[in-house]
Amino acid sequence: MLECIQRESFQYFLGETQSHNGLVADKTDAASPCSIAAVGLALASYPAGVERGYVKRRSASLTTLKTLKFFKASPQGTEPDATGYKGFYYHFLDMKTGRRTWDCELSTMDTALFIAGALTAAAYFDHQNETETQIRKLADELYGRIDWQWALNRGASVTHGWKPKTGFLRYRWQGYNEAALIYILGLGSPTCPLPAESYRAWTSTFKWKKIYGRELLHAGPLFIHQLSHCWIDFRGIRDGVMGARGIDYFENSRRATYIQQEYAMRNPHGFAHYGRSCWGITASDGPGPGSRKIRGVQRRFFGYRARGVPFGPDDGTISPWAAVASLPFAPEIVLPTIRYFIEEIHLKDRHAYGFEASFNATFPEKTKNPFGWVSPYILGLNEGPMVLMIENFRSELIWRLTRKCPYIVRGLRRAGFSGGWL
Numbered sequence: 001m002l003e004c005i006q007r008e009s010f011q012y013f014l015g016e017t018q019s020h021n022g023l024v025a026d027k028t029d030a031a032s033p034c035s036i037a038a039v040g041l042a043l044a045s046y047p048a049g050v051e052r053g054y055v056k057r058r059s060a061s062l063t064t065l066k067t068l069k070f071f072k073a074s075p076q077g078t079e080p081d082a083t084g085y086k087g088f089y090y091h092f093l094d095m096k097t098g099r100r101t102w103d104c105e106l107s108t109m110d111t112a113l114f115i116a117g118a119l120t121a122a123a124y125f126d127h128q129n130e131t132e133t134q135i136r137k138l139a140d141e142l143y144g145r146i147d148w149q150w151a152l153n154r155g156a157s158v159t160h161g162w163k164p165k166t167g168f169l170r171y172r173w174q175g176y177n178e179a180a181l182i183y184i185l186g187l188g189s190p191t192c193p194l195p196a197e198s199y200r201a202w203t204s205t206f207k208w209k210k211i212y213g214r215e216l217l218h219a220g221p222l223f224i225h226q227l228s229h230c231w232i233d234f235r236g237i238r239d240g241v242m243g244a245r246g247i248d249y250f251e252n253s254r255r256a257t258y259i260q261q262e263y264a265m266r267n268p269h270g271f272a273h274y275g276r277s278c279w280g281i282t283a284s285d286g287p288g289p290g291s292r293k294i295r296g297v298q299r300r301f302f303g304y305r306a307r308g309v310p311f312g313p314d315d316g317t318i319s320p321w322a323a324v325a326s327l328p329f330a331p332e333i334v335l336p337t338i339r340y341f342i343e344e345i346h347l348k349d350r351h352a353y354g355f356e357a358s359f360n361a362t363f364p365e366k367t368k369n370p371f372g373w374v375s376p377y378i379l380g381l382n383e384g385p386m387v388l389m390i391e392n393f394r395s396e397l398i399w400r401l402t403r404k405c406p407y408i409v410r411g412l413r414r415a416g417f418s419g420g421w422l
Contacts, residue, residue: 001335001338001339001342002327002338002390002393002394003052004354005324005338005348005354005355005386005390006048006052006386006387006390006391006394007052007054008348008352008353008354009353009354009355009383009384009386009387009390010045010048010049010052010054010055010383010387011054011352011353011354012028012353012378012380012383013041013042013045013046013049013380013383013384013387014054014055015352015353016028016038016380017042017063018034018095018096020066021066021067021070021096021098022039022042022063022064022066022067022068022070023039023067023070023093023095023098024038024039024041024042024380025038025095025380026038026092026379026380026381027357027377027378027379027380028351028353028377028378028379029377032095033092033093033094033095033101033102034092034093034094034095034098035091035092035110035380035381036089036090036091036092036093036107036110036111036113036114037091037109037110037113037114037380037381037384038379038380038381038384039067039114039117040110040113040114040115040116040117040118040384041113041117041230041380041381041383041384041385041387041388042067042117042380042384043064043067043114043117043118043120043121044116044117044120044121044230044231044384044388044398045384045387045388046060046061046063046064046121046124047060047120047121047124047125047397047398047401048387048388048391048397048398049387050124051391051395051397052391058131061125061131061132061135062131064121064125064135065131065134065135065138068118068121068134068135068138068139068142069134069138070098071083071084071089071114071142072138072141072142074098075099076145078164079164080100080164080165081099081100082099082100082164083098083099083100084106084111085106085162085164086106086146086147086150086151087111087142087145087146087147088106088107088108088111088146088147088151088161088162089106089107089110089111089114090104090105090106090107091104091105091106091107091110091161092104103163105160105161105162105163105169106161106162106163106164107160107161108151108158108159108160108161108173108182109160109161109173109178109179109181109182111146112181112182112185113181113227115142115143115146115185116181116185116230116231116402118138118139118142118143119139119143119402119405119407119408120231120398120401120402120405121135121139122135122136122139122140122405123401123402123404123405124401143185143189143190143407144189144190144191145191146189146191146192147192148185148186148189148192148193148194149192149193149194149195150192151186152194152198153168155172155201156197156198156201157172157173157174157198157201157202157205158172158173158179158182158183158186158194158198158202159171159172159173160172160173173202174201174202174205175205175206175207175219176205176206176207176217176218176219176224177219177224178223178224178227178228179202179228180228180232180249181227181228181231181232183198183199183202183411183415184228184232184408184411184412184415185407185408185411186198186411187199187410187411187414187415188406188407188408188409188410188411188412188414189407189411190407193414196414196415196416199239199414199415199416203239203240203241206241208245211259211310212258212259212262212263212310214255214258214259215245215255216252216255216256216259217241217252218256219256219308220281220306220307220308220309220310220311220312221281221282221283221306221307221308222256222257222260222280222281222282222308222319222322222323222325222326223282223283223322223325223385225252225253225256225257225326225329226253226322226325226326226385226389227385228249229249229250229253229328229329229389229392230325230384230385230388230389230392230398231388231398231399231402231408232399232402232408232412233250233392233396233399233402233403233421234248234249234250234253235248235250235420235421236248236250236419236420236421237412237417237418237419237420237421237422238417238418238419238420239415239416239417240416243418248420250328250329253326253329254329254330256329257326257329257330257333257334258330258333259309259310260279260280260281260309260323260326261276261279261333261337263279263281263309263310264276264278264279264281268310269314269316270297271314271315271316271361271362272316272361272362272372273318273345273361273371274316274318276333276336277336277337277339277340277344278318278337278340278341278345279318279323279337280318280319280320280321280322280323280337281307281308281309281314281317281318281319281322282306282307282308282319282322283304283305283306283307284304284305284307284317284319284322284357284358284375285303285304285317285357285358285375285377285379286301286302286303286304286305286307286315286317286358286360286373287301287303287315287317287360287363287372287373288300288301288302288303288315289301289302289303292363292364294362294363294364299315299316299362299363300315301315301316301317301360301363302315302317315360315362315363316360316361316362316363316372317358317359317360317373318358318359318360318361319357319358319382320338320341320347320355320356320358320359321355321357321382321383321385321386323337323338323341324338324355324385324386324389324390325385325386325389326389327389327390327393328389328392328393331393341355345359345371346371347359347371347374350374351378353378353383354378354383354386355382355386356374356375356378357375357377357378357379357382358374358375359371359372359373359374359375360372360373403421409422
C-alpha cells in the first residue's frame with residue numbers, strides 16, 4: 001500500500017517538471033506557475049526515487065544538475081521580473097522563463113524548502129563523476145550566497161519575505177510554525193549566518209496548550225507539524241524549549257497527529273465522514289468561498305485556507321496527504337486511515353499521481369458524488385511530503401542524508417540542540 005502511494009506521488013515530479021530548466025509546477029493546472037517549494041521537494045525526492053527504482057540514478061542526477069544550474073544562472077536583483085534577490089527566490093516563477101510571476105513575494109520559507117532539497121541532493125549524489133561533483137558544488141554555492149542577515153530587516157526574527165516595490169512584508173516568523181527549517185539553515189550558513197539570538201527570538205513567542213489531555217506546542221494546520229520533519233530527524237534531540245519540557249519536536253508532532261484524530265472522532269460541527277479513520281485538516285483547497293444551507297444548517301465554505309484543529313477554521317475539508325505525511329509520528333493510526341481513504345472513499349481513482357488533494361463530503365457536488373466536493377488539482381506541495389515521509393518511515397533515507405550535512409548539524413547546534421544523534 002505504501003509502495004503504491006509513494007510511487008504514484010513521485011510520478012508528479014516526473015510528469016510536472018519542465019524539461020529544459022527543471023522547474024516544477026505548483027499544481028496540475030495547465031496555467032500553473034512553478035513553485036520553488038515544489039522544486040525543493042522534487043530535489044529531495046529524487047534520492048528516494050532512485051533507491052526505490054522509480055528513476056535511474058543517471059537520469060535523476062542530470063535533472064538535479066539542470067535544476068541547480070538554472071537557479072545559479074537565473075537573474076538575482078531588484079528588477080520586478082528577476083528570479084530572486086540576495087540569494088532568496090520568488091515564491092512563484094514562470095514555468096518557461098523562470099522569472100517572477102503573480103506579483104508574488106521573495107519567500108524566505110519557500111527558499112528554505114528549495115535549499116533543503118538542494119542540500120539533500122548534494123548529500124546523496126556523492127559519486128566522483130562530473131555530474132555529481134557539480135551537483136555538490138552548485139548546492140554549496142546556492143546556499144552560500146543567501147544573505148540571511150538581510151532577511152532580518154534589522155529585527156530579531158526572520159521576515160516572511162520581500163517585494164521589489166514595497167520592501168519587506170510586515171509579518172515575521174513568530175509563534176510555533178514551520179519555520180524551524182528557516183532558522184536552522186540560516187544559523188548553519190557558512191557565509192551570512194543568522195545570529196543565535198534570532199532562534200531565541202522565534203522560540204520566545206511559542207505558546208503551549210493542553211488539548212484533549214495532551215500538552216504541546218500547538219499549531220492548528222497539520223502541515224506545520226510536518227514540513228521541517230521531512231528533512232530533519234528531531235527524534236531524541238532537544239533545544240532549550242523542549243529540554244525544559246522533557247520531550248522533543250518529534251513527540252510534539254506525534255501529539256498533534258493524535259489531536260487531529262481525536263477532533264475528527266468528536267466532530268463538534270457534525271461534518272460528514274469525520275471519524276477515527278478519516279482525518280487530515282491542514283492548508284488546502286476547498287469548495288468555497290460561499291455559504292449553503294445543508295440539512296437545515298447554514299454552512300460556510302472556504303477556498304484555499306489554512307484549516308486547523310481544534311479551533312478552526314474548519315469547513316469539512318479533509319486532505320488525505322496530510323494524514324500520510326504524519327506516518328512516521330503515529331503509524332498505528334495513520335495506516336488504518338490510509339486504508340480507509342483507499343478502500344472506502346476511493347480517493348485514488350481519478351489521478352495518476354495518487355490521492356486527491358482534498359475532499360469535502362459535506363459539500364454537495366452537482367455530480368452527485370457520494371463523497372461531495374473533490375479538488376480538481378494535485379499539488380506538488382502535497383506530493384513531496386508524502387514521498388519523503390513514507391521514505392523516512394520505510395528507511396530513514398532523507399533523515400540519514402541530512403544528519404550528515406555539516407550545515408544542518410551546525411545550525412542545530414547553534415540553535416542549542418543536543419542529545420540523540422547529534
